[in-house]
Amino acid sequence: MQIYLPIAEVSVDAILVLGLGSAIGFLSGLFGVGGGFLMTPLLIFIGIPPPVAVGTEANQLVAASVSGALAHWRRRSVDFKMGFVLLLGGVVGSTFGVWLFALLRGLGQIELVISLCFVVFLAVIGGLMLTESVRAILRRRGRAGPRRRFRQPNWVRALPLKMRFHKSRLYVSALLPLAVGFLVGILAAIMGVGGGFIMVPAMIYLLGMPTAMVAGTSLFQIIFVTANVTFLQAVNNQTVDVLLALLLLTGGVIGAQFGVRTGVRLPGEHLRGLLALLVLAVCGKLLFDLVVTPDDLYSIAGGAVL
Amino acid sequence: MTGRAFRALAVTALVLAATPAARGQELVADLSSHRVAISTGFTGSQVVLFGATGGEGDVALVVRGPDERVVVRRKDRIAGIWVNQAGMVFEGVPAYYAVASNRPLEAFMSPAVMARNQIGVEHLRLIAEADGREDEVATFRAALVRNKQRDGLFPVELGKVVFLGARLFRTDVYFPANVPTGNYTVKVFLIRDGQVVSAQTTPLFVSKTGMEAKISQFAHRNSFYYGLFAVVLALMAGWFADFVFRRV
Numbered sequence: 001m002q003i004y005l006p007i008a009e010v011s012v013d014a015i016l017v018l019g020l021g022s023a024i025g026f027l028s029g030l031f032g033v034g035g036g037f038l039m040t041p042l043l044i045f046i047g048i049p050p051p052v053a054v055g056t057e058a059n060q061l062v063a064a065s066v067s068g069a070l071a072h073w074r075r076r077s078v079d080f081k082m083g084f085v086l087l088l089g090g091v092v093g094s095t096f097g098v099w100l101f102a103l104l105r106g107l108g109q110i111e112l113v114i115s116l117c118f119v120v121f122l123a124v125i126g127g128l129m130l131t132e133s134v135r136a137i138l139r140r141r142g143r144a145g146p147r148r149r150f151r152q153p154n155w156v157r158a159l160p161l162k163m164r165f166h167k168s169r170l171y172v173s174a175l176l177p178l179a180v181g182f183l184v185g186i187l188a189a190i191m192g193v194g195g196g197f198i199m200v201p202a203m204i205y206l207l208g209m210p211t212a213m214v215a216g217t218s219l220f221q222i223i224f225v226t227a228n229v230t231f232l233q234a235v236n237n238q239t240v241d242v243l244l245a246l247l248l249l250t251g252g253v254i255g256a257q258f259g260v261r262t263g264v265r266l267p268g269e270h271l272r273g274l275l276a277l278l279v280l281a282v283c284g285k286l287l288f289d290l291v292v293t294p295d296d297l298y299s300i301a302g303g304a305v306l
Numbered sequence: 307m308t309g310r311a312f313r314a315l316a317v318t319a320l321v322l323a324a325t326p327a328a329r330g331q332e333l334v335a336d337l338s339s340h341r342v343a344i345s346t347g348f349t350g351s352q353v354v355l356f357g358a359t360g361g362e363g364d365v366a367l368v369v370r371g372p373d374e375r376v377v378v379r380r381k382d383r384i385a386g387i388w389v390n391q392a393g394m395v396f397e398g399v400p401a402y403y404a405v406a407s408n409r410p411l412e413a414f415m416s417p418a419v420m421a422r423n424q425i426g427v428e429h430l431r432l433i434a435e436a437d438g439r440e441d442e443v444a445t446f447r448a449a450l451v452r453n454k455q456r457d458g459l460f461p462v463e464l465g466k467v468v469f470l471g472a473r474l475f476r477t478d479v480y481f482p483a484n485v486p487t488g489n490y491t492v493k494v495f496l497i498r499d500g501q502v503v504s505a506q507t508t509p510l511f512v513s514k515t516g517m518e519a520k521i522s523q524f525a526h527r528n529s530f531y532y533g534l535f536a537v538v539l540a541l542m543a544g545w546f547a548d549f550v551f552r553r554v
Contacts, residue, residue, distance in 0.1 A: 004348050006518040007525055011349065011483055059536050066544025067551075108379050108390045116387075223544075227537045234533030238525050242536050243517075249540065253547040290387045296456070298449030299390070301377045 007241035008052040014247060016046065021060075021251020028064070028252070029259020031275060036061050036193035037125070039248070041118055041282050048244070050111045051101075054192030055239035056248070058229040061194045063249040064256070065222040072216025079167040079213045082177060083220040086199070089178035090225035093185020098232040101189055105237065108301060115286050117191050122283035125197050129276035136269040156206065168209045168217075176207060181221065189229050194222040332360040332504035333496040335367075340508070342481050343515035353479045353510065355492060363498035364407065364414040365467050365475050366425055371402030371459075371512070372488030378446045378453075394446040397433040401486035403454070406465025406477050414497055423495060423502060427451055427460055458482040487512050 003014040020042055028035035036057050043053035072078050104110040159173030180202045184195035199218045203209045209217070234240040335357025342351045355367065376399045381388040405411070405426055421429045432450070434443045454460040459482070467477040479492065490510040495502050514522050525532045 002347060002349065004344065004346050004518055006514065006521040009484070059540050062537060062540035063544035063547065066541055067548040070545065070548040108377065108393060112387075112389055223541075227541070230537050230540065231533035234525065234536055235529045238529055240525070240533070240536050242532075242539060243521060245536065245540065246543075249543050249547075253543070253551075257551050294381060294388055296449070296452065297381045297388075298446070298453065299379050299381070300450055300453040301379070 003243070003247075005048075005052075005241050005244050007238065008048050008056075008244060010047055010049075012046060012048070012244075017244065017247045018251040020046070021248040022255030022258075023251075025064075025252035025255025026259040026262075027255075027275060027278075029256035030262060030271065031259075033196060035064070035252070037118070037122065037191070037197060038279065038282060040114075040192040041122075041286055043244075044114075045285070049239075050114045051105060051237060051239045052241055052244070054101075054114060054190065055230065055233035055237065056241045056244045057192035058188060058226045058233065059240050059242065059245040060248040060252060061192075061226040062223060062230060063245075064252055065194060065219045065226060067253065067256075069216060069219040069223055072219060075216070077212050078216035078220050079165060079209070080220070081163075082165045082168055082170075082207075082209070082213075083217045085163070085174050085177040086181040086184075086217070087221040087224040089181025089183075090185040090188070090221055091181075091228050093182035094189045094225050094229045095185075095232060096182075097186040097189025098229060098236055100186070101233070102236050104190075112290070114191060115290055117187070119283055119287045119290070121187075121191070121197070122279050122286070126276050126279035126283055129272055129279065133269045133273035133276060137273070153206075168207075168213050170208060172207055180206070181225075185225050185228075188222075188225050189233070192229075194218075194226060196222060333365075333494060333506050334358050335492075335494045335506055335508065337479070337492060337508055337510060340510055342485065342510065342512040344485070344487065344513065344518065345516045346518060348483060350483045350485075351481045353481070354476060355479055355494070355508075356474075356476045357494060357506075358473050359475070359496050360473075360504070361498070362472075363496045363503065364409065365469075365494065365496060366405065366407040366411060366415070367465075367467065367477065367479075367492060367494045368423075368425055369402065369404040369406075369479055369490060369492050369510075370400045371486055371490050372400070373398045374401050374486075375399070376450060378450045380446075380449070392442075394439070394442065395435040396447070396450055397435070399432055399450065399454075400430070401488060402459050402481075402490065403427065403430065404461045404465060404479070406467050406479070408467040408469055408475065411464070414500065416500055419497070419500060419502060423493075423505075425495070427455075457484060459484070459486070481512065485512055487514055 001014045002011045004011050024035040024039045027038065040053050040057045043057065044050050069078065101110060104113050156172070156176060159175050161174045162171055163174045164171050180199060184199050187193055187195050187198065196218050200214050203214045203218065204211060230240055335355055338354040338356065342353065359365065376396050377393050378396065379390040379393040382391040411420060411426060420426050424430055432447060434447065436443050451460060455462050465477055465479070467475050469475045490512055492508045492510055494506045496504040513519065
């Protein structure tokens with residue numbers, strides 16, 4: 001069933017988009033990842049203009065992170081104070097990111113920057129996930145190694161403006177979550193991702209937050225950052241397609257519920273290994289498109305966009 | 307609706323064809339519809355142009371979309387990756403441009419006549435902001451036309467004008483699924499002995515309709531409220547999803 005998207009200005013198969021939404025939703029329910037880092041490239045692959053893919057995916061992530069954060073809130077696994085500091089950095093970062101986005105779009109380089117960002121981040125995430133899961137599979141066969149207790153790096157402890165975060169039992173400089181939030185905010189604006197894949201490791205390994213608090217707190221801050229990105233992209237660049245977002249989030253919500261229910265019954269390491277391979281495949285396709293000689297070296301950009 | 311309009315048009319054309327000399331008109335033409343509506347299921351559309359000539363001659367017509375400012379960019383390889391580098395801006399580029407005639411244009415028109423009336427892609431007057439790179443204008447212009455042709459917005463094939471008898475003619479004007487919106491003109495030329503003896507311009511509007519039009523207008527005219535709307539919609543959808551699946 002073909003449906004015309006009013007902002008993307010292309011016709012797409014509604015069933016295909018719903019299917020994509022549910023597939024990525026399923027994966028995000030299964031692994032507890034946001035899914036933006038897979039969804040945005042896939043939208044580009046099916047012919048959505050990259051700027052619209054980014055703006056619209058941010059819109060969808062608002063819905064996904066709200067339902068995720070609500071579930072964590074009921075389990076009391078959200079550190080609101082930490083989340084607030086993170087989102088302060090995130091709102092500033094994403095505002096800067098949207099401005100940067102408009103600038104790059106004017107220069108005709110936004111599509112390249114989006115692709116390059118994805119190639120780099122997908123390669124890193126996919127690589128790390130693959131080694132992690134392979135190691136886990138090997139470890140299960142052998143014997144488990146002892147776990148090291150986390151200690152904050154020395155330079156982290158030396159930073160000023162210390163704040164106490166009771167919920168996470170942390171005493172750490174506010175500059176650190178502000179900086180993490182800022183960086184993730186920029187990525188959210190340019191790539192249309194929640195940034196959980198950067199934030200979660202940073203919260204665990206840099207801030208030393210308890211693992212139980214990490215997912216809920218990051219989802220809480222993602223609501224605000226993606227909401228800010230959606231709003232600013234809509235105002236500055238007119239690249240948010242609510243019809244596409246609705247299709248994606250309908251599929252995504254249903255898929256995520258199935259993912260959450262399936263997750264517990266399957267062996268984790270093998271699945272994570274498969275997800276890693278999927279991430280690397282998407283990365284490879286993006287890289288291939290950047291490297292292969294285009295059919296036509298010349299391209300046109302119309303309208304008022306300059 | 308379209309059928310009735312078409313019949314009315316045909317009758318009008320026949321009447322006019324019977325009495326062109328009395329009316330002193332060399333050329334009369336009209337469209338079956340002056341509006342192309344892009345709705346949810348839009349996969350392209352067709353409009354019939356019907357007309358009559360007041361005497362011998364060939365008919366050519368040009369369908370032209372709204373003029374735009376277009377940037378043409380060339381990719382160069384940097385560190386193995388193709389990156390947009392040099393660019394050139396063209397003004398007065400029609401968003402859509404198609405030509406139709408009853409036989410090959412060269413058969414009844416000289417290049418000078420075609421150029422004067424901008425009939426044929428090669429005769430389009432596109433203004434380049436070259437800034438001292440005049441030698442590159444032709445390359446960029448060719449690239450612009452090539453890209454437009456690939457998108458189906460400058461149809462490569464000449465449309466067919468069919469004569470029904472000696473005076474009456476018709477042609478199908480086809481608009482692809484990705485047709486840009488805006489004010490179009492359909493210009494019909496009657497050419498006799500290599501000269502344009504009569505021309506008539508008919509307006510045509512291509513617009514989005516229904517929900518698409520509303521969303522698109524909302525997004526571009528009230529982008530502030532559109533942004534708020536998009537955020538609130540997503541917040542509510544997320545809350546609703548949580549509400550529904552909490553009980554399952």
